[in-house]
Amino acid sequence: MLTVASLTRAQLAARLGGAGLLVQTGAFVSRIQSPIHSVADGIALLYGDYPLHGADGFADFHVGLRPSGGMRRWYRPQVSFDLDGQQPFEPLPQAHAFPMLEWGLNWCISTRAHAWLMIHAAVVERDGLAAILPAPPGSGKSTLCAALVHRGWRLLSDELALLRPEDGLLVPVPRPVSLKNRSIEVIRGFVADAVLSQPVSNTTKGTVAHLKAPADSVARAHETARPAWIVFPKYEAGAATSLTPIPRARAFFRVADNAFNYSHMGARGFNALAGTIERCASYDFRYSDLDEAMALFAALERPRT
Amino acid sequence: MTASETWCLRPGQTLQYRHWDDEYVLYNDLSGDTHLLGDAAIELLRVLKAGPASRQALAAVLEAQFDIDPLELDQETGELLRHLQHLYFIEPVPDNRADVPAC
Amino acid sequence: MKLPVLLRLLRDPGLVPKLSLPEWDLALRQATSVNLTPSLLALIEARGLLEQVPAQPRAQFEWVRALATRHRQAVRFEVDCIRAALAPVAAPLLLLKGAAYAMAGLRAGEGRLFGDIDILVPKARLVEIESALMLHGWITTKLDAYDQRYYREWMHELPPMQHMRRRSSIDVHHAILPETAPVRPDPDKLRAGARPVSGSGGLLATLSPCDMVLHSAVHLFFDGEFDKGLRDLLDLHRLLEEFGAEPGFWDALPARARELELSRPLFYALRYSRRLLGTTIPQAVLDAVAAAAPHPLVRALMDALFERALLPMHASCDDALTGPARFVLYVRGNWLRMPPLMLARHLFHKAFISKKDAPQAA
Numbered sequence: 072m073l074t075v076a077s078l079t080r081a082q083l084a085a086r087l088g089g090a091g092l093l094v095q096t097g098a099f100v101s102r103i104q105s106p107i108h109s110v111a112d113g114i115a116l117l118y119g120d121y122p123l124h125g126a127d128g129f130a131d132f133h134v135g136l137r138p139s140g141g142m143r144r145w146y147r148p149q150v151s152f153d154l155d156g157q158q159p160f161e162p163l164p165q166a167h168a169f170p171m172l173e174w175g176l177n178w179c180i181s182t183r184a185h186a187w188l189m190i191h192a193a194v195v196e197r198d199g200l201a202a203i204l205p206a207p208p209g210s211g212k213s214t215l216c217a218a219l220v221h222r223g224w225r226l227l228s229d230e231l232a233l234l235r236p237e238d239g240l241l242v243p244v245p246r247p248v249s250l251k252n253r254s255i256e257v258i259r260g261f262v263a264d265a266v267l268s269q270p271v272s273n274t275t276k277g278t279v280a281h282l283k284a285p286a287d288s289v290a291r292a293h294e295t296a297r298p299a300w301i302v303f304p305k306y307e308a309g310a311a312t313s314l315t316p317i318p319r320a321r322a323f324f325r326v327a328d329n330a331f332n333y334s335h336m337g338a339r340g341f342n343a344l345a346g347t348i349e350r351c352a353s354y355d356f357r358y359s360d361l362d363e364a365m366a367l368f369a370a371l372e373r374p375r376t
Numbered sequence: 377m378t379a380s381e382t383w384c385l386r387p388g389q390t391l392q393y394r395h396w397d398d399e400y401v402l403y404n405d406l407s408g409d410t411h412l413l414g415d416a417a418i419e420l421l422r423v424l425k426a427g428p429a430s431r432q433a434l435a436a437v438l439e440a441q442f443d444i445d446p447l448e449l450d451q452e453t454g455e456l457l458r459h460l461q462h463l464y465f466i467e468p469v470p471d472n473r474a475d476v477p478a479c
Numbered sequence: 480m481k482l483p484v485l486l487r488l489l490r491d492p493g494l495v496p497k498l499s500l501p502e503w504d505l506a507l508r509q510a511t512s513v514n515l516t517p518s519l520l521a522l523i524e525a526r527g528l529l530e531q532v533p534a535q536p537r538a539q540f541e542w543v544r545a546l547a548t549r550h551r552q553a554v555r556f557e558v559d560c561i562r563a564a565l566a567p568v569a570a571p572l573l574l575l576k577g578a579a580y581a582m583a584g585l586r587a588g589e590g591r592l593f594g595d596i597d598i599l600v601p602k603a604r605l606v607e608i609e610s611a612l613m614l615h616g617w618i619t620t621k622l623d624a625y626d627q628r629y630y631r632e633w634m635h636e637l638p639p640m641q642h643m644r645r646r647s648s649i650d651v652h653h654a655i656l657p658e659t660a661p662v663r664p665d666p667d668k669l670r671a672g673a674r675p676v677s678g679s680g681g682l683l684a685t686l687s688p689c690d691m692v693l694h695s696a697v698h699l700f701f702d703g704e705f706d707k708g709l710r711d712l713l714d715l716h717r718l719l720e721e722f723g724a725e726p727g728f729w730d731a732l733p734a735r736a737r738e739l740e741l742s743r744p745l746f747y748a749l750r751y752s753r754r755l756l757g758t759t760i761p762q763a764v765l766d767a768v769a770a771a772a773p774h775p776l777v778r779a780l781m782d783a784l785f786e787r788a789l790l791p792m793h794a795s796c797d798d799a800l801t802g803p804a805r806f807v808l809y810v811r812g813n814w815l816r817m818p819p820l821m822l823a824r825h826l827f828h829k830a831f832i833s834k835k836d837a838p839q840a841a
Binding site for chain 3: 388405406407408464
């Protein structure tokens with residue numbers, strides 16, 4: 072299968088500006104249209120390894136990032152996220168177009184893909200076992216995720232854990248890892264050859280940049296993983312690295328609270344989550360030093376069930 | 377509420393739950409909600425799963441199995457029953473219905 | 480008229496093995512735009528054809544399966560809560576539309592999603608019923624004084640009520656058309672024809688098959704807003720196909736329409752259900768309602784309007800006239816429900832107060 076990298080920059084721009092670019096990210100194919108340069112730049116930089124589908128392929132999501140703003144487009148250009156004719160969000164400054172694509176795609180998945188129990192969490196895997204890292208914003212989950220996938224772990228996702236109710240396995244959707252503010256520099260220092268998009272400042276999340284997913288993670292995007300650990304990370308400056316077990320019932324509700332569609336999934340969701348809680352060891356994880364965090368994760372033991 | 381009031385499980389409840397440490401996570405088949413409950417609540421639900429029971433009988437079950445101050449027993453039973461009713465797990469059987477088609 | 484691929488599929492799910500991948504892509508986008516993917520799944524599964532759907536579109540059907548199941552569970556529960564709240568003042572509980580289809584196990588209810596539970600009650604008992612609902616945790620919405628008056632004086636329903644804890648909504652109707660409409664089908668006749676829901680112990684009821692069809696027709700063709708137009712047309716199609724197999728139904732339908740003064744909406748219902756969704760209707764019935772047809776020029780105009788407005792609200796189904804068609808029908812819908820003077824006030828008032836709150840992306 073051809074990848075996005077097989078296109079020249081001109082061909083990429085032509086598809087984005089025309090009928091659309093069809094790119095596969097794990098379980099989903101998205102058709103992306105946008106005449107905005109920064110969107111093409113972001114895709115060229117970060118999506119080279121992803122499978123390319125032909126113009127008459129099937130796409131799950133039909134998204135567009137279109138200039139908007141009426142009269143304002145000359146001095147304060149904006150961008151609007153279009154999902155097949157609907158605009159679910161308010162427009163943003165045009166400089167935020169590429170982050171808006173990433174946020175928009177996450178939104179598409181989390182509001183529609185109810186075949187899976189979807190948890191707002193990062194998912195990483197090594198030696199056949201996966202760690203789910205649920206976390207509200209500001210917990211340092213993405214920094215931790217970005218670091219782990221450059222220290223031997225495979226990336227399944229930095230935002231969306233997709234849990235299959237039939238067998239309790241996690242389905243990958245490896246996309247660029249979103250980093251904010253301080254963590255952009257931290258990861259630049261931590262990962263030798265980090266490929267990062269141009270940071271975009273003054274977004275509602277602060278300054279945002281996206282880190283290219285490791286090629287190996289993208290190549291293995293069809294490989295599911297068995298969850299073994301649920302780790303709630305919390306970055307705290309100066310804190311000692313610590314791992315504290317969470318009782319199962321509490322872990323259940325904390326994960327459900329971080330799920331996008333727990334309530335939609337009914338009894339199947341209950342049983343899928345309960346099974347996962349039983350098969351995993353759940354922890355609260357506090358850290359301030361990334362190297363220590365890496366060592367702790369490397370030492371995680373297969374849970375006894 | 378009187379001692380003779382009778383309670384039953386709302387029809388359709390299968391009482392799917394997990395028991396971890398001392399806590400119970402229970403799925404409500406009717407409302408679709410999920411709840412964290414303690415042993416006493418679960419015990420009442422288990423008894424009612426077998427069939428309707430009077431408040432008096434349920435209080436006796438609690439007294440036999442849990443460490444409850446006899447002076448508090450009636451109030452605690454009442455509170456537990458109201459709580460489970462509020463969560464749509466159980467309902468009172470009206471006094472004027474001798475047979476209970478719903479349960 | 481070349482029909483959109485979604486309509487071709489709804490007309491004939493047997494097309495499943497013949498669709499190309501680009502056609503599936505378009506069909507699912509059209510279905511998503513009108514929230515009909517779960518209904519489409521139900522139709523395809525009823526024909527045993529799900530295995531023949533290619534992997535990628537098949538995956539999207541699995542996305543909606545959980546929603547349909549959860550929705551059905553929520554409807555059952557909500558109906559039971561309403562029944563319990565109103566048991567002293569309204570038994571059996573007469574359900575309308577989506578709730579009726581779901582609880583009666585009708586094919587029209589399979590995969591059909593909807594927001595509110597609709598019930599029909601005697602006008603004389605409205606006060607008690609509203610009180611009983613409030614006692615059990617429902618509160619009235621639409622607190623603007625104008626809106627309250629709109630509903631209570633002119634419409635055929637209370638302002639929608641919402642349950643404080645569960646956030647579910649209920650619409651309490653006392654008739655199927657507003658006080659201000661030119662025809663007033665007698666709600667007592669509708670209630671007299673009601674059928675019990677089997678398995679509910681006599682606690683739930685629905686309108687009779689003819690009345691369900693007529694209510695659906697009225698709802699679709701007297702209303703002005705067509706965002707759910709195709710869904711409502713699909714209801715009609717499925718109701719007609721299911722009830723059409725019952726002996727006596729086709730004979731009774733035109734007669735009942737005449738009795739309730741609803742022959743014109745029935746004419747339109749049968750016409751567009753047949754033209755757009757291919758519903759099988761006996762010639763004798765078509766002949767019987769032909770007398771209620773409008774002047775041929777009006778009929779041609781209505782065709783142009785409805786055959787645009789009833790299509791999915793998706794760019795692939797629009798032409799240059801779609802926007803104006805929807806607008807004309809919106810005004811017509813309100814015209815049919817309200818006298819001219821009141822209409823102007825209503826439209827003005829609605830346009831003046833409009834809130835826009837779209838969520839933030841990030």
